[in-house]
Amino acid sequence: MKAMDIRKIIETGLASIAPEADFDELSPTENIREELDIDSFDFLNFLIGLNEKLGIDIPEADYEKLVSMNDLVNYLDERTG
C-alpha cells in the first residue's frame, strides 16, 4: 500500500473524531493529539479503526511512538509492506 493511501486512511479516521480538522494546515511533524484535541478515548478508537482497515495490531507500548502524521504514516507503511 502506498504512503498516500495510508495517509488518506489516517485522515479519514481523524476526521471522524475531529470533523473541523484541516489537514492541509496540519504540519506533518506536529503532535496530532494536541493539535486536534484528541483525548485518550478518541485516540484508542482511532487506533482501533486503523487496526480494522489495515489489519495491523498496534501494541500499547508503541502508542507513544505515534505522535505526528509522519510518525503514523511511517509506522503503518513499514508494517503494511
Next chain:
Amino acid sequence: MADFIMPSLGADMKEGLLVAWRVKPGDQVKHGDIIAEIETQKGLFEIEVFSTGVVGPLLVNPGPDKVPVGTVMTTISAGDELPSPARTSSEKRINISPAARRLADENHISIYDLKGSGPDGVIGLADVERVLTLAPPVAAPEVVKQTTDFKTGMRDAIAAAMSLSNREIPHYYLASDIDMSCALDWLEERNRQRSIRERLLPVVLPLKAVALALKKVPQLNAHWVDGKIQLKKDVHIGFAISLRGGGLLTPALHNVDQLSLDQLMAALSDLITRTRAGKLRGSEMTDAGITVTSLGDLGVRTVFGVIYPPQVGLVGLGRIAEQPWVEQGAVSARPVLTATLAADHRASDGHLGAQFLDAFTRILQEPAKL
C-alpha cells in the same frame, strides 16, 4: 396513577422542551422505558418512566414552547390498577374509525380530544384531518432542535450550576500523590495479552477504585438537599466528558462498584460515545452521587475541582507522570498520579475526606482486586 412530569435534569434546569413523545395513549410501559425526548440547554435527552402501567392522555404537545419543570405531561396508571368496568365502558364509547385512529396516533393527537361528526358521533378521518389543519403542526424533531443554541445554552447551564456551587458550597480540598507502578505494570501486562479492541484505558482503574473507596466512606456518595445529607444507596459515578463544540456533561456510570474492569470499560465507551452523539438518558444526568474529572490527557498535574450540586464531592485526576519517589531511604523514578478531592464541608470534614483518599490510594496498590 402516577404523574409523569417534566423532569429536572440538573440543579440549573428550570424548563425543558418536549421534542417528541415515544409513546401514545394506551401504551403499556414499564420502569426504565424511554417515553419522551426532551431538550434542555445542555442538549437532547431520552427520558425514562419510573412507574409501570398504561400511558394516559398526552397533556403536552411537542415544542416550540418550553415546559416548566414539574408540569404534568401525562399520567401512568399503575399496573395493578386494572381499568374499572366503568372506565372501560367510557373508553369504549370513543367510536373512531381505524384509519382515523392511525392518523391521530401518527400525529400525537389524543383521540379523547376529538369530536366525531359521523353517524352516532363516530370520529372519522375527516375529523382528524380538520384538527390537523386547525392545530399548529406538531413540530418535527429536526425543526425543534434548532430552537436552542447549544453553545450558548451549555455555557449558561454551566454558569448557573457552578455559580450555585461556589456561592453555597464551602469547599475544602485535599490532594494525594499515588504511586501507580503496581497498577500500571498490572494493566500493561493485561493489555499485552489482548487485542486492541479489548484493551483497558488507564482511567478505568481509578474509576473503579473511587467506587470501592466509596463503599468504605459512603458519606461522600451523597446529595445535599434542604440542609441535610442524603446518602446514596447505589454507587453511580458522574464522569466529566468534554464536548468538541465546547462545554461538558457529567453523566453517570451506574453501579460502578459491581462492574468488572471490562464491563466498566464497555460502560465508559458507551457513555462517552452517547454523550458526544447527544443520546443520553435523563436519569444519567441526575443520579450520580459523586463526580470524577480526569484532565491528565492534557498534562494537568493537579485538578482543583468545583462540586456539581447537589453532590458533596468531586474527585480530580491529573496526569500519571514519572516523578522521583522516595521509599525506605532510596529514590527511584515512579509513575505518580496526583488525585484530589474537593468536598462539601457542610456534609463532611477533612478527616473523612482524608480517609477516602487513603482508601483510594490503598485500593490502587492491589490492582488484581479491582
